[in-house]
Amino acid sequence: MPSSGGAVVIGGRPEGYMRRRELAFGLALVAPALLLVAGIFLYPAVFTLTLSVTEFDMVRLQIGAFVGFDNYARLFANPGFVDAIWRTIYFGLLIALAATVFGFLIALLLDQQFVGRTTLRVVVVLPWAVPPVVAGVLWGQMFHADVGFMNALLYRLGVIDQYQIWLGDGLTALHVIAIAEIWKAIPFMVLFFLAGLQSIPHQLFEAAAVDGATVWQRFRYVLLPLMVPIAIPLVLIQFVWAMKAFDTIFVLTRGGPAGSTTTLNYFVYQEAFQAFDLGRAAAAAYVLLLVTLFVVQIMSLVRHYLAMRRWSTA
Template sequence: MPRKLRSRPLTDNPQLLGLLLTLPALMAILAVVLIPIVSSFWLSLHQKDLSRPQYDAFIALKNYLTLLRDSRYLNSLWVTFRFSLTSVIMEVILGVSIALVLNQRFVGRGFVRGLMILPWAMPSIVNAAMWKWIYNADYGALNALLTQLHIIEGYRVWLADPTWATILIILANVWKETPFTVILVLAALQAIPEDLYEAARVDGASAWRSFWHITLPLISPVLMVASMLQFIWGFQTFELVYVTTGGGPFSTTELTTLRVYATTFRSLRFGYGAAMAYLTSLVILIPAVFYIRSAYRRVVEM
C-alpha cells in the first residue's frame, strides 16, 4: 500500500514561520501607517479646498511648485531650521556637561538622576502651559524674579518682542529635551572602561585631554544619535509654540508644524497642507540620510 505523505510542520521552515508570526504586526502597520501615508500623498496631488469644493481637481505637482514660491512657508522652514539647530547645539552642550557631573559619585546621585527625567517625561501641552505662565506679562514668574533682582525696572511683554520670543521658546524647548541627551550620554559614559582614564593619569594627561581624547571619541556615536533625533523632533514641535506665541509676533516663531496646521485646518486647504507636510518631511530626510551614511561608514570601518 502506498505510504501516506506527512505534511511538514511549520517549525521545519523558519522563514515561513517567522513570516506568519509577524503577519499580524505587518497588517497593523499597513493599516495604521502605510495606507494613510499613501492616501495623504495622493491628496497632496489634488486641489482639495473644503471652502471651495467645486474647484477640486487633480493638479499633479502644482502644489509642490507653489510651495517653492510661498514666502510664508519658506520663512517657517527657515525659522524651524534655526529653532532646531540652536536647540540641538544647546542640548548637546548641556547634556554632556550634566551627564559628566551625574557620572561622578556624590550623595543623592540616584535621586538627582531620577529628577532629570521629569522635564522630558512631562506632556508637551503641560510643558507649554507652564512656560506660558512663566513668560506671562502680568503675573509671570520670569518678570517677578527679574524685578525682585532689580535686573529690570518693570514687567515686560517678552513674547511680543520678536528676538526675545525666539530665544524664550528655544530655552523652553531645551529645558524639556535636554534630559533625553543626558540619559543617553550618561549610559555611554558608564560603558567606558575606567582603565583608560587610569592609564591617561599615569601618562600625565590632564582632565581636559582625557575628555578630548578618550571620553568624546567614545561617546560621539551616542551624540550623533541624540543630535539627529533632537533635530527631527525640533521639526515636530507644535504644542510649545501654539500655546505660547501662536507663531507670532510677525511670524518670527511660526514653525512649519504651525503653518501646516493653519493651512490645513484653518484655511481648509487639505491638498496644499498635505504637500506642505511632505515637502517638510523631505527636508528632514536629508540630514537623516547623512546620518545613516555616516553610521554605516563607522560600522564598516570597525
C-alpha cells in the same frame, strides 16, 4: 545528499524547494505584523501624497480634481512658507545641539560621587512627567511680560532696565519656545549619556593619569572620542523630534507674532484647520518630511566622516 544531476536533495526534496518553503512559512508568520504596519504608516502616507496633488472638496469631504504640483507651487510662492522652512531647520538644530550639550554636561555631573546624587537624578527626569500643554503654560507664565519670574529675576540682577515682552517679539519668542523644548529634551539626553559614561572602564582614565595626562587631556582624548558615537545618534533623534514640535508653539504663541514662530509643522496645522486647504497642508507635510530627511542625511554623512577620521587616526 547530492543527486545524480548535482542538486542537493534533503529528505527526497531539492534544497531550493525546502528553502522556498521556509521562506514562505516565515513570511506567513510576519504577514499580520506587516499588514498592521502598512495600515498604520503606508496608507496615511499614500493618502497624504494623494491629497497633495489634488483638490480636496471640504463640502463633500472627498478628493477632487488632480492638480499636479500646483499645491507645491502655491506653497513656495508664499514667502511665509519659505521663511518657515529656514526657521524650522534653525529651530531643530538649535534644540538638538543645545539639548545634547546640556544633557552631556548634566550627565557628567551626575556621574560624580556626591551627597544627594540620587535625588538630583530624580529631579532631572521630572520634565518627562509634565504634560506638554502644562509645560507650555508654565513657561508662558515664567516669561509673562508683567508677572513673569524671568523678568523679575533679570531686573533685580540688573541685566534689563525694564520688563521685556518676551513673547511679543519674534526673535525672543522663538527662543523662549526653544528653551521650553530643550528643557523637555534634556532628561532623554541625560539618561543616554549617563548610561554611556557608566559603561566606560575607569581603568582608561587611570592609565591616562599614570601617563601624565591632565584632566582636560583625559576629557579631550579619552572621554570625548568614546562619547561621540553616542552623541551623534542622539542629535539626529532630537532633531527629528524638534521638527515636529507643536504643542509648545500652540500654547505660547499660536505661531505669532506675525508668523515669526511658525514652523513647518505648525504651518501644516494652519493650512489644514484654519485655512481648510487640505491639499496645501498635505504638500507642506511632505515638504517637512523631505527637509527632515535632507538634514538627517547631512548629519549622517558628518557622522560617517567623523567615524572614518577616527579610524584613520587610530
